[in-house]
Amino acid sequence: IEGTTTPISFVADVLFPYARANARAHLAATYHTQQTREDVALLRAQINKDLAEGVPGVVPLPPSNATDQDKVIDALVANVQAMIDADRKLTALKQLQGRVWRRGFESGEMKGEVYDDVVQALAEWDTKGIKSYIYSSGSREAQRLIFGNTADHGDLRRYLSAFFDTNVGGKKESRSYYEIWQTLGVDSPSQILFLTDVYQEATAARDAGQQQSNYSHHPLPCLISLFYITDRTQHFVQITSTPSLKSSQ
Numbered sequence: 001i002e003g004t005t006t007p008i009s010f011v012a013d014v015l016f017p018y019a020r021a022n023a024r025a026h027l028a029a030t031y032h033t034q035q036t037r038e039d040v041a042l043l044r045a046q047i048n049k050d051l052a053e054g055v056p057g058v059v060p061l062p063p064s065n066a067t068d069q070d071k072v073i074d075a076l077v078a079n080v081q082a083m084i085d086a087d088r089k090l091t092a093l094k095q096l097q098g099r100v101w102r103r104g105f106e107s108g109e110m111k112g113e114v115y116d117d118v119v120q121a122l123a124e125w126d127t128k129g130i131k132s133y134i135y136s137s138g139s140r141e142a143q144r145l146i147f148g149n150t151a152d153h154g155d156l157r158r159y160l161s162a163f164f165d166t167n168v169g170g171k172k173e174s175r176s177y178y179e180i181w182q183t184l185g186v187d188s189p190s191q192i193l194f195l196t197d198v199y200q201e202a203t204a205a206r207d208a209g210q211q212q213s214n215y216s217h218h219p220l221p222c223l224i225s226l227f228y229i230t231d232r233t234q235h236f237v238q239i240t241s242t243p244s245l246k247s248s249q
């Protein structure tokens, strides 16, 4: 999403500050709900992992049976804000961010931003029967909010067949792309075009195609064709293992 379908500035200047400013109110208002209990349990596990790994700036949480709700929320908010500031792509953080953004989108305070040419491409592919999917570090809930409530194009979810988030794995890990390919059910990964502005994501996706034989002992060469977008306005670099497709224009 960020940098590929949507301006980075929208994420950095609108979404992240909203989550930063409203995390406390969200946690306080929903603290005893089942959903927030699960979100807090996920955050607690991540914070304990960070503490064990010596991640700087991590604030220990009071024990889970602590009666002082405000102290637990204070510590959670301090950790969440530090994670946002460091732009960490953690499932626990992204899940909470989606919950917080929900209020902003439902109230109309925020609208999603999607580049005009992305909307054009989605519409054209839809007409041709080509399916489009989102795979983002942002949670599936957050993805539906952004694409379901755009400022200039309304609800774009009619063009999107499914949403994937880091519950399938991190975006720099080949295994994640293998999982998505298996879920989509196409015979060959070369039937999937993955678009990103992050080089390591592009190579991870490519390698998932190359590793097909490791996973399934399939003897055929395979690849995922994809473009690494260095600058959306000018340069498209295709990263592929097929020599005939290698080009930088």
Ligand SMILES: CSCCC(=O)C(=O)COP(=O)(O)O
Pocket (backbone or CB within 6 Å): 001, 002, 003, 011, 015, 089, 094, 097, 135, 136, 137, 138, 139, 142, 143, 146, 171
């Ligand atoms: C629904 S995504 C909001 C932006 C965000 O939190 C994010 O991590 C974007 O990640 P992506 O992998 O889509 O660039």
